[in-house]
Amino acid sequence: MSGASRISDSYNADKEEIMPSKTALVDYKKCHPEKCDNGVCAAVLACTHKLLKQEAPYEIPMMNPSVCQGCGDCVRACPLKAIKIVTM
Ligand code: SF4
Numbered sequence: 908m909s910g911a912s913r914i915s916d917s918y919n920a921d922k923e924e925i926m927p928s929k930t931a932l933v934d935y936k937k938c939h940p941e942k943c944d945n946g947v948c949a950a951v952l953a954c955t956h957k958l959l960k961q962e963a964p965y966e967i968p969m970m971n972p973s974v975c976q977g978c979g980d981c982v983r984a985c986p987l988k989a990i991k992i993v994t995m
């Protein structure tokens with residue numbers, strides 16, 4: 908009985924690690940860095956975790972979804988609504 912319980916607990920712990928998580932995604936059809944302030948991505952500046960990267964002004968920002976916190980700061984910062992939060 909207790910053995911089964913331990914297996915169940917362990918299974919649940921594994922499940923928690925692979926629970927769906929939220930992440931930000933850039934919609935490249937809506938993203939136009941040339942319309943942003945001096946080509947600088949406001950969403951990149953807003954992400955305190957530095958997960959969005961822009962190689963240079965006027966470049967499309969790139970995302971590292973594996974460690975995104977899903978906080979939505981980048982979504983709120985983008986004037987063109989080019990970023991959305993999705994559940995993975
Ligand atoms: S994601 Fe938004 S803020 Fe960033 S470059 Fe694209 S349009 Fe501008």
Ligand code: SF4
Pocket residue numbers: 930931953954955956957958959974975976977978979980981982
């Ligand atoms: S949702 Fe939050 S953690 Fe994820 S990229 Fe946007 S600002 Fe960064």
